[in-house]
Amino acid sequence: MTEPVLSVRDLNVGFRTSRGLAHVVNGISYDVQPGETLAIVGESGSGKSVGTLALLGLLPPGVAKVSGSAVFAGEELIGRSEEKLRPIRGAGIGMVFQDPMTSLNPVLTVGRQIVEAVRAHGPMPKAAARARAEELLAEVGIPDPRSRADAFPHQLSGGMRQRVMIAIALAGDPKVLIADEATTALDVTVQAQIIELIGRLQSEHSTGVIWITHDLGVVAGIADHVLVMYAGRCVEEGSVDELFDRPVHPYTRGLLGSMPLVDDPRPARERDPLSTMPGLPPDPVRLPPGCSFYPRCTIRADERCRTEVPPLVPIAGSSDRHRAATFYAPEGV
Amino acid sequence: MTGYVIRRLVQSVIVLIGVSILVFAIVHLVPGDPIRLALGTRGTEETYQAMRERAGLDEPLVVQYFQWIGSALTGDLGVSFRTGQPVANMISERVPATLSLAAAAIVVALLIAVPLGTLSALKPRSPVDWFATVSSQAGLSIPDFWMGIMFILLFAGTLGWLPSGGYVGFTEDPVQWARHLIMPAVTAGVASGSIMTRFVRSSVLEALGQDYVRTARAKGMRARDVMTWHVLRNALVPLVTVGGVQLAYLLSGVVIVEIVFAWPGLGQMALQAVEARDYSLLQGTVLLFAVIFLVVNLVVDLLYAKLDPRISYEQGAAR
Numbered sequence: 001m002t003e004p005v006l007s008v009r010d011l012n013v014g015f016r017t018s019r020g021l022a023h024v025v026n027g028i029s030y031d032v033q034p035g036e037t038l039a040i041v042g043e044s045g046s047g048k049s050v051g052t053l054a055l056l057g058l059l060p061p062g063v064a065k066v067s068g069s070a071v072f073a074g075e076e077l078i079g080r081s082e083e084k085l086r087p088i089r090g091a092g093i094g095m096v097f098q099d100p101m102t103s104l105n106p107v108l109t110v111g112r113q114i115v116e117a118v119r120a121h122g123p124m125p126k127a128a129a130r131a132r133a134e135e136l137l138a139e140v141g142i143p144d145p146r147s148r149a150d151a152f153p154h155q156l157s158g159g160m161r162q163r164v165m166i167a168i169a170l171a172g173d174p175k176v177l178i179a180d181e182a183t184t185a186l187d188v189t190v191q192a193q194i195i196e197l198i199g200r201l202q203s204e205h206s207t208g209v210i211w212i213t214h215d216l217g218v219v220a221g222i223a224d225h226v227l228v229m230y231a232g233r234c235v236e237e238g239s240v241d242e243l244f245d246r247p248v249h250p251y252t253r254g255l256l257g258s259m260p261l262v263d264d265p266r267p268a269r270e271r272d273p274l275s276t277m278p279g280l281p282p283d284p285v286r287l288p289p290g291c292s293f294y295p296r297c298t299i300r301a302d303e304r305c306r307t308e309v310p311p312l313v314p315i316a317g318s319s320d321r322h323r324a325a326t327f328y329a330p331e332g333v
Numbered sequence: 334m335t336g337y338v339i340r341r342l343v344q345s346v347i348v349l350i351g352v353s354i355l356v357f358a359i360v361h362l363v364p365g366d367p368i369r370l371a372l373g374t375r376g377t378e379e380t381y382q383a384m385r386e387r388a389g390l391d392e393p394l395v396v397q398y399f400q401w402i403g404s405a406l407t408g409d410l411g412v413s414f415r416t417g418q419p420v421a422n423m424i425s426e427r428v429p430a431t432l433s434l435a436a437a438a439i440v441v442a443l444l445i446a447v448p449l450g451t452l453s454a455l456k457p458r459s460p461v462d463w464f465a466t467v468s469s470q471a472g473l474s475i476p477d478f479w480m481g482i483m484f485i486l487l488f489a490g491t492l493g494w495l496p497s498g499g500y501v502g503f504t505e506d507p508v509q510w511a512r513h514l515i516m517p518a519v520t521a522g523v524a525s526g527s528i529m530t531r532f533v534r535s536s537v538l539e540a541l542g543q544d545y546v547r548t549a550r551a552k553g554m555r556a557r558d559v560m561t562w563h564v565l566r567n568a569l570v571p572l573v574t575v576g577g578v579q580l581a582y583l584l585s586g587v588v589i590v591e592i593v594f595a596w597p598g599l600g601q602m603a604l605q606a607v608e609a610r611d612y613s614l615l616q617g618t619v620l621l622f623a624v625i626f627l628v629v630n631l632v633v634d635l636l637y638a639k640l641d642p643r644i645s646y647e648q649g650a651a652r
Contacts, residue, residue, distance in 0.1 A: 058547055082556065090553030102544040105563055107641050116562070117552040152642040168552060
């Protein structure tokens with residue numbers, strides 16, 4: 001295996017709140033290989049976005065408490081000053097955010113916003129930066145980039161805006177691209193185009209991609225490795241096949257059970273009903289002492305589930321990259 | 334855009350007609366007879382009647398209104414009862430003093446509001462923020478006549494650095510013009526600055542929390558550039574509205590500040606016109622204030638479209 005371009009170990013993020021410290025990310029570890037796609041899956045509030053924003057120091061200072069380690073291209077990111085993180089932002093690690101409407105400045109032209117990204121990492125004459133911005137617009141599949149560069153965000157469609165966001169993220173030629181719910185706000189057909197675009201750019205530049213999503217359909221289509229997060233912890237990780245074929249953690253099983261099967265040959269009324277998971281994720285200020293999923297778990301296989309946090313351990317009979325944090329050991333896995 | 338401006342101008346004319354009727358009615362309904370006030374104890378009944386006729390005051394009010402508004406359209410605002418001078422001349426003599434004071438005061442207000450409001454938004458609940466809150470509260474609460482008098486006592490009296498009042502035209506002596514301008518401009522600017530500080534603080538705070546600011550930081554832009562182009566640039570849009578209102582207010586004369594500093598501006602003249610029941614002078618000045626407000630508001634709305642491309646005044650382009 002090649003050297004990972006990004007290596008995160010035991011990342012913790014807490015938010016100081018009036019009720020105490022909210023434990024939003026609790027001991028997450030993962031590697032991103034060049035050209036590989038890592039999907040981080042979880043429901044809203046599971047800490048998946050916060051964990052990546054913390055890498056680049058994009059969380060509100062003074063409120064967020066970040067610890068652990070994140071090594072990017074041999075350099076530690078956690079604890080770096082704002083000024084020392086700046087060269088990494090955009091140029092080392094690029095980000096594409098969820099809602100391209102709010103993530104682009106409404107009062108500046110898209111061309112200008114791309115030029116800013118182009119010129120953020122070293123001096124470049126205005127005309128050259130503008131030409132580069134048009135090149136990037138063409139690269140992300142925007143027709144007539146010369147005139148589109150003068151458009152304001154509200155003059156473009158949602159899909160076009162997300163392409164602009166991707167152009168901005170690509171401007172610094174990053175080694176890692178973080179797509180934070182990058183397709184969630186888009187129509188399904190546009191989603192597919194954006195996924196395809198990122199996939200193409202990834203293979204051309206052998207970029208490592210972290211794809212943050214709650215859409216398991218997207219994960220199945222694009223991910224190499226999947227990390228399932230629940231209440232700020234990694235509950236299960238593995239290759240996409242391992243995870244979809246032999247999920248171990250009750251939460252992962254629940255997630256997969258709540259996804260409709262498109263290729264179910266039975267007519268609709270004869271299919272198994274979609275399962276739902278009752279309850280809500282735990283309060284990050286008062287995490288349960290045992291497994292975070294215990295309050296919602298329907299299996300509760302072991303008395304330790306309530307009192308001990310299950311460690312993330314390799315699954316017997318699977319590859320050593322398939323690991324789960326549960327005391328439950330289902331039959332036949 | 335041209336269509337929009339024309340529509341707005343037509344609206345402005347309608348508003349002005351309304352204002353002119355209102356002004357005319359109020360001025361003529363206020364008790365007190367301008368001719369008797371102007372004559373004092375000297376006049377006989379014959380001279381009084383003669384002057385009333387000459388001023389047209391013996392005509393019915395409706396006729397008087399149309400005579401006034403008719404000549405106002407040709408730029409003739411009538412003649413002051415008290416001084417006998419044309420009102421238009423009296424107003425235009427006062428315009429340079431008022432313009433100087435309003436422009437200087439709005440600069441002072443911006444110099445207070447933008448840095449103080451921005452700093453307090455950047456560090457909420459810090460000592461800077463606390464200072465900004467307390468000082469803007471104080472700036473709003475302290476009466477401007479008291480502040481003006483304190484300035485005079487300190488800078489004109491004790492220290493003797495600045496003249497205590499009066500106005501020198503810029504073309505006569507720019508240095509003296511500036512020296513006379515400092516204290517009234519600061520006095521008038523502090524109150525406006527205090528109001529605007531709060532607006533700057535809240536609009537900068539709002540801009541700071543926007544997703545596009547996070548995008549700008551994620552691009553690797555310098556903190557200073559993020560601040561200038563993504564925070565302040567966007568916070569400017571709401572500030573233009575407040576600044577416009579403040580500017581219109583300052584342009585229509587800060588009466589008390591003008592009196593404290595013996596500043597020959599429009600506000601002072603309007604007050605004198607009220608005292609003397611100088612109908613034509615008062616009508617003329619109030620009409621001018623209405624025009625100022627209408628023009629400033631139109632300029633603000635046009636600036637809005639310039640600053641925020643999402644705002645379009647083209648017909649059918651409403652989003």
